Amino acid sequence: MAVLAVPRFITFRSHFSKRCYFPWMQRVTPSVRRHHSTYTSVDHLNPGLERYKDLQAYFKRHLKATYSRFSNTLDYSEVYGRHHVYFIEGNSIYRMDKTQCESQPEKVFHLGQIPAREEEEEETGPEAWTLQRIRLSPLERHLAATVKTHYKEALRCVVVKLGQRSFSVVLTLDDVFSFEWATDEVLFYTVQEGLQCHRVYRLDLTPRGSTIRSVYEESQPDVFVEVALSRDRQLLTINSNNRTSSEVLLVDVSAPGLEPVMFQPRQTELLYHVEHWKRNLIILANTGPGQEYQVVKAPLSEPSMWSWESVFTPRAGTVLKDMDVVEDHCVLVAQTSANELELIVIPLTQPRQAYTLQLPSWACTVESKRPGLADQGVFEFFISSPAHPPVSYCLYPEEGLLLSGTDDASAPKNQESPVTTTRLKACSQDGTLVPLTLLHGVKCSKQTPLLVHVYGAYGRDVNMDFCPEKRLLLEKGWALAYCHIRGGGERGLAWQRQARVEGKLKGIEDLQACLHHLFSSGVSSPSLTALAACSAGAVPVGALCNSRPDMMQAAVLQSPFLDVLQTMDDAELPLTVEDREEWGDPIGNPKHRLAIASYCPVHNITPQRYPSMLLTAYSGDSRAPLAGVLKYSEKLKEAVQAHFSMAAKLEPEPNIVVNIKHGENHLEADDWEMTLEEEALKLAFLYKELGLDPPRSSRRRRKR
Numbered sequence: 001m002a003v004l005a006v007p008r009f010i011t012f013r014s015h016f017s018k019r020c021y022f023p024w025m026q027r028v029t030p031s032v033r034r035h036h037s038t039y040t041s042v043d044h045l046n047p048g049l050e051r052y053k054d055l056q057a058y059f060k061r062h063l064k065a066t067y068s069r070f071s072n073t074l075d076y077s078e079v080y081g082r083h084h085v086y087f088i089e090g091n092s093i094y095r096m097d098k099t100q101c102e103s104q105p106e107k108v109f110h111l112g113q114i115p116a117r118e119e120e121e122e123e124t125g126p127e128a129w130t131l132q133r134i135r136l137s138p139l140e141r142h143l144a145a146t147v148k149t150h151y152k153e154a155l156r157c158v159v160v161k162l163g164q165r166s167f168s169v170v171l172t173l174d175d176v177f178s179f180e181w182a183t184d185e186v187l188f189y190t191v192q193e194g195l196q197c198h199r200v201y202r203l204d205l206t207p208r209g210s211t212i213r214s215v216y217e218e219s220q221p222d223v224f225v226e227v228a229l230s231r232d233r234q235l236l237t238i239n240s241n242n243r244t245s246s247e248v249l250l251v252d253v254s255a256p257g258l259e260p261v262m263f264q265p266r267q268t269e270l271l272y273h274v275e276h277w278k279r280n281l282i283i284l285a286n287t288g289p290g291q292e293y294q295v296v297k298a299p300l301s302e303p304s305m306w307s308w309e310s311v312f313t314p315r316a317g318t319v320l321k322d323m324d325v326v327e328d329h330c331v332l333v334a335q336t337s338a339n340e341l342e343l344i345v346i347p348l349t350q351p352r353q354a355y356t357l358q359l360p361s362w363a364c365t366v367e368s369k370r371p372g373l374a375d376q377g378v379f380e381f382f383i384s385s386p387a388h389p390p391v392s393y394c395l396y397p398e399e400g401l402l403l404s405g406t407d408d409a410s411a412p413k414n415q416e417s418p419v420t421t422t423r424l425k426a427c428s429q430d431g432t433l434v435p436l437t438l439l440h441g442v443k444c445s446k447q448t449p450l451l452v453h454v455y456g457a458y459g460r461d462v463n464m465d466f467c468p469e470k471r472l473l474l475e476k477g478w479a480l481a482y483c484h485i486r487g488g489g490e491r492g493l494a495w496q497r498q499a500r501v502e503g504k505l506k507g508i509e510d511l512q513a514c515l516h517h518l519f520s521s522g523v524s525s526p527s528l529t530a531l532a533a534c535s536a537g538a539v540p541v542g543a544l545c546n547s548r549p550d551m552m553q554a555a556v557l558q559s560p561f562l563d564v565l566q567t568m569d570d571a572e573l574p575l576t577v578e579d580r581e582e583w584g585d586p587i588g589n590p591k592h593r594l595a596i597a598s599y600c601p602v603h604n605i606t607p608q609r610y611p612s613m614l615l616t617a618y619s620g621d622s623r624a625p626l627a628g629v630l631k632y633s634e635k636l637k638e639a640v641q642a643h644f645s646m647a648a649k650l651e652p653e654p655n656i657v658v659n660i661k662h663g664e665n666h667l668e669a670d671d672w673e674m675t676l677e678e679e680a681l682k683l684a685f686l687y688k689e690l691g692l693d694p695p696r697s698s699r700r701r702r703k704r
Contacts, residue, residue, distance in 0.1 A: 048657040055684035058694060060676050063683075066468045070389050080372025081140045088131045093145060093160075108143060108167045109160050115172060137184040138233065142170070142205065144179055144187055157189060159203070171210060173203070178226035182236050182253045188215070188227045195574045195622060197225045200238050202258070216240075216249065216260060222578035223247075230276035231325055231371055235300075237263075237274055243458065243581050246272045250303065263303045271493075275325040276300070277348055282330055284323045288313050292492050293320040295330060295346065311351045314344070319492040324368055327377040329397035333366045335490065339423045339435040341366055341383070345397050357395070357402050362388055362421040364437065364464035364482075384466040386482070387419040387439050387474050419474055426483075426517035429509040432498075435490060436514050437464070438523065440479040449478045449690055450524035452515065452552075456487035456507040457536035458582060459496035469679045476695040481518055485510035485540065501584040502595040508543045515551050530554040530611075530686050535624055536561050542601025542632070545610055554612045554654075554689040556682050559621055563602040563628040565593070574622050602628070605635045607642040612654040612689040616678060618661050626660065633658045655689065 079086040084095040086108065094105035111129045132146040132155060140162055146155040157176035161168050177197050179189035187203040200216040215238075218225050222242045229236050236251040238260055245268055249260035263274060263281070271293075272285035279300045287308070288294030295312040298304075311330070314320055317337030324331045325348075332344040341363045346354040359366070364385035371380075379397060382390035392405035424436040440448070451473060455462040462482050470480055484490035487499030487507040499507040519525060529552045533541045538560030545555060561567070568586050571577055584592030597603055613636070617629040637656050644653050659681060661674065687694060 048655060049659065049681070051655070052657075052681060052684040052688055055687060055694060056677070056680045059683040060680035062472065062695075063469060063676055063680055066472045070466075070468055070471075079134045079136060079370070081136045083140060086134055086136065086143070088134070091129070091131070093131065093134065093143070106165075106167075108162065109145065109158065109169070111147065113169050114147065114156070114158060115169075135179055135181055137181040137187075139184050141184040142181070142187075144181065146176055146179070155192070159187065159205075170205065178228070180227050180229040180236055182251060182258050186258060188236055188238075188251070190225050190227055196221070198223070200225060200227060200260075222581070230274075232276055235274075235276040239273075240266075241271070242578065244269055244271070246270060248272070248274050250274070250300075252300075264305050267305075270305075273323065275323065275330075277325050277328070277330075280348075282311070282323075282325050282348070283308065284320065286493055289316075290492075290494055292494065295320075295323065295332070297348075311348070312344070312346050312354055319490075320344075321489075322366065322368065324379060326379045326395075326397055331379050331395065331397060333368075339425075339437065339484070339490070343395065343402070345395070345400065347397075355400060357400070359383055361423075362419070364421070365466075385419075385421065385439070386464050386467050386470040386480060387421075389466050419471075424517065424521070426510070426513040428506070428513040430506070432486070432506075432510070434486070434510045434513055435484040436517065437482040437484070438479060438518070439470075439474060439481075440523075441474040442477055444479050444523045446519075446522060446525045446528075448524045448528065449686075449692060450481060450518065450529045451478060451686065452481045452483060452518075452529060452531050453537075454483045454485060454511055454514075454531065454533050454540055455537040456483075456485040456499065456510070456540050458487075459489040459493065461488055461490050462537070463534075469683065473683070479523060481514065481523070483511055483514040485514070487540075500582055501592060504539070504583070504595065505599055508540045508547075508599055511540045511544055512548060512551065526551050527553050528690055530556065530690060532556045533560070534558040538562055539564060539599070539601060543599040543604070545613075546601060546604040546606065549608060549610050552611045554614075554686060556614045556616075556685060558616045559618060559624045560615055560629060560632075561624045562632040564600045565596045565603055567628065568592075568596060573625075602632050602635060605632075605639045607639045607646070609643060609651060610636060610640055610654050610656075612685075613656050614659065614682065614685045615657065616659045616661065616682075620662070629658060657685070 083098060085098055086093060086095045091112070092110040093108045095108050096105050097103050111131070114129060128149050129147045132148050135144045137143070143160045143162055144157055145160070146157050148155050155176050157173040157179055159170040159173070161170050173189060175191050175193065177190045177192040179187060181187050185205045189201055189203065190197045191199050191201060198218040199214060202213055202215045204211045216225070218240050220242070223240050224242070225238065225240045227236060227238055234253060236253055238249040238251070240247045245266045247266040248263040250263050251258050251260050264272065269291065270286065272283050275282040281298045281300055281303055283296045283298065284293055285296055285308070286293050287296065294310065294314065296308040297311050298307045298309065314334060319335045320332050321335055322333035328348050330346040330348055332346070334342050334344050336342055340361060341359045343357040343359065344354060345357065360383065362385050363383040365383065367382045367384070367390070369380040369382065377398070379395040381393050381395070383393060384390040394403045395401070419439055419441050422438040424438055425433040426436050428434050453462055462484060464482055474480060485499070485507045486495055487504065489496055515529070531541045531552050532555070534557070538557045541555055541557060542560070542562050544551065564583055565586060567573060568576060568580060568583050584596055586593035586596055615629050615633055617624070617626050619626055633656055640654060640656065659678070
């Protein structure tokens with residue numbers, strides 16, 4: 001779907017993402033991960049971890065048991081071809097005949113077939129790679145799959161020739177980010193260089209070999225390029241986007257030559273995504289009231305915006321989050337003013353007969369399944385929440401029929417312990433109502449431990465995918481809160497615009513308002529509250545720890561971005577120029593410098609009692625470099641020591657712990673054992689720092 005430029009601080013994900021698998025499945029199901037770590041220990045770099053070791057080992061055992069409970073949920077990595085179903089298992093890709101359900105799977109490809117580069121021979125092998133995505137050519141003559149190594153962020157693409165009973169690797173392509181088949185012999189793909197994607201290439205396979213040529217190159221440094229295929233596979237798009245504008249080139253896969261044609265030239269503040277329907281273009285564009293998204297259409301022969309015709313504009317308060325075209329219907333995922341998800345179905349032949357379908361009140365995410373090569377006009381998708389594993393749904397838009405994969409559409413499978421989902425609104429300092437999602441298994445009180453999640457940047461929603469470790473916390477009596485602060489995308493594009501550059505303080509005020517609302521509503525108390533954030537979400541958390549450290553007892557930050565001012569000062573760092581649209585330009589604009597300096601977590605540390613902190617960082621992370629995390633932790637430790645040395649303090653001194661891991665990862669480990677270790681450490685840290693008894697016994701506060 002539509003792509004805004006890749007943020008520095010999160011793993012790339014399209015604004016309207018089309019993922020063919022869930023991230024948690026890569027962590028939860030051991031069968032699709034490697035079981036043995038290829039990393040050496042770096043514990044000698046991590047003083048302070050020893051005090052959590054026993055509890056970490058306890059939680060590691062419990063996490064394995066929790067993961068195994070959900071390992072038999074639906075497999076989202078399946079790819080449907082015309083004749084076969086393809087899936088990833090362990091280090092291989094298999095396929096099964098769709099007409100012979102009892103047939104044995106055929107192994108199409110295994111990671112041992114990847115040719116090793118001379119410089120990589122000591123570091124690579126089947127155990128060093130992870131399979132990522134699969135793409136099939138229209139008639140199943142070829143398969144392309146991307147694989148990723150532990151030590152490098154970029155992907156390698158493997159092209160496999162598919163025969164009746166024989167399969168062979170044709171070639172491999174380095175540093176591939178996105179890739180799609182236009183025909184059975186032509187693959188378009190983008191190449192990632194550092195953290196940027198500027199070039200599109202075309203691979204032509206012939207009986208005598210293969211040729212590769214460049215078909216597009218973006219000159220603007222802040223633009224990220226990817227290729228995508230329309231749902232009906234009739235149109236390939238080259239999407240060149242930064243955070244405030246879009247430009248798309250179209251490739252008609254039925255036309256000879258397969259040459260890209262300009263769709264709509266870039267215009268400032270114009271964002272759009274393109275789908276195809278019967279030689280028409282269905283466009284999701286921010287041309288609606290308040291520069292929010294609406295649906296328009298244009299003939300394929302005259303695609304420029306002067307020929308755009310309005311199809312559907314959402315009612316006030318409803319925000320469009322995603323779009324698909326399923327035969328003669330446009331299907332929209334929308335978020336209501338009550339912060340709940342719904343589907344809006346628009347018959348494209350009669351748009352005025354659009355209708356709405358409510359989704360279960362517990363639904364926090366909607367993920368559409370990538371359609372197979374023989375799509376029959378059914379919209380398949382999954383809904384989930386941090387506590388609810390994904391449930392499959394099928395929408396038959398012609399009949400307006402929505403069917404759940406469970407007997408009871410109102411409750412997901414594996415729901416041994418009921419979880420209540422409550423939508424709240426907190427009043428921020430300027431009177432803005434900030435959405436807040438609260439999950440809890442038992443009735444909340446001031447004695448309930450609370451874990452609060454936040455992001456609030458780049459127009460991205462806070463991550464609410466299913467997470468087994470969050471489910472475990474709920475079953476042990478915790479409450480989880482998700483704060484949809486400004487700067488994120490939960491309430492539309494205006495919600496993001498309000499907290500960009502000089503408006504960043506609004507997001508921090510929103511977070512404070514959410515905590516105040518929870519406490520005043522009788523949900524937990526500051527001494528039993530911890531904040532959790534990753535990458536850019538660490539900015540509002542770090543800022544609030546400076547201004548109101550009394551509102552939380554602990555914080556867990558993963559790949560945290562903490563030194564905004566110095567990062568935005570250094571144009572040589574990856575993505576700094578692009579990120580100035582989000583954070584500001586402290587070099588060229590004095591007002592921006594003052595704004596950043598007013599909240600930057602590193603630059604506002606003062607001697608006072610801070611919450612305990614667990615900072616997880618990766619040694620080769622180029623999005624949130626380790627140097628910034630170490631700088632923050634050292635300044636924080638100095639401030640804590642200065643505070644406690646000034647006078648005798650009755651309260652215990654907080655623990656500031658940095659957990660350094662090898663690799664170029666950002667946000668999560670690539671290795672199954674490392675993931676278990678990291679998640680178990682977080683749980684051990686939370687229990688220890690909040691003074692909670694381990695969940696083996698009845699929960700009560702323990703004196704420290």
